[in-house]
Amino acid sequence: MHNARPLPNYLVQRFHGWRATTFADNKSWYRRLSESGQHPRAMVISCCDSRVHVTSIFGADEGEFFIHRNIANLVPPYSPDGKQHGTSAAVEYAVTALGVAHIVVLGHSNCGGVKGCHDMCSGKAPQLEETSSFVGRWMDILRPGYERVKDLPEEERVTALEKEAVLVSIGNLMTFPFVREAVEREVLTLHALWTHIGEGSLEQYTPGQGFVPV
Template sequence: MEHAKPLPEDLIVRYRAWKERRTPEQTAHSAELAENGQNPTAMIITCCDSRVLISEIFGEGPGDFFIHRNIASLVPPYEPDGESHGTSATIEYAVIALKIEHLIVMGHHACGGVRGCHDMLAGLAPDLDTPTSFVGTWLRLLKPGYEALAGRGLSYEERISVLEKQAVLVSLTNLMTFPFIAAGVESGQLQLHGVWKDIRDGGLELYDAETDQFVPL
């Protein structure tokens, strides 16, 4: 395939430095995971944003978490005949095949996807509001969260901030439309969690269903 090119030199240097830093114990652990398979207890759905690192928060190591990343940490509703199968397939595998016990949706401060959704639905980003925009089509999943902002008298930046957390709630709501997730939650075998990360200072807020608020940890 003539379009595939060699890796940039800086990535090769990074790889070789990482390989040299690996201890015999780390190599042995990776070999054990390769031989015996993975058994994570939690799945994390978070944003593609390069500033969001799971390892910064939970000390991620090989085999610790089953991770899915997409724009704005969104989960589509259960649609067997729909078009958003990538995220849905990942969730199905995590719950049914890996039998995870915790499913965490993590949003974050300064999410470009959330801002793009707001601007698109507010008529400020016509380039996204077209049938040919994959990003715009994906971000429409957040429309219920955008509609929840109506009549709240918020400034532009306040609307973005609120919508970042609404994205987590929309995803949690959509997760419960999956029959196998609803069954797992109702039986107590699966727990859903919503968190929001402040990428400025590393702060983490957990959604409290009893108060319907995000509470700092």
């Protein structure tokens, strides 16, 4: 492991600042979290995008959310093929081990992954079509969504595809037997959200109405 290096100094300073303030003021809470384990009420699946900060948006503290982040907040279809599936493993753990009551899929504006999918599917990003492209093969999950929005005016298409990414993920979640069973037993609910980064707004999908402001 000779490639690992010490942290940049600014991150070390931030850590010591956190430990001397936030941690010091809440030692008993952190000790309780450590000893009693985690009991999050909700799982949030969001994008890796550094501008999307789930805990800030909802004012959440440590222990509240089980968070999984990936490119374009996508969930693949259920596929027990023996390969490694980080997102599927996170969903399985959240539902079967932690017993979360809610799974929230949070999409966002100006998503680079979704834009890449749009460009790939419209023939503008041939490099993403290469079998060696991890991003391209991941964004294949969203191809059904692209097919639903490809005839929209160009200026509306990417935003619509960002919201399709959320809906595709919700649909794929229901292909997991343990998710479907929990939903049908009414011990788990699924939620589809989209946030506009620049406006600080939040929309939720409501059947029959589409995405509407929260």
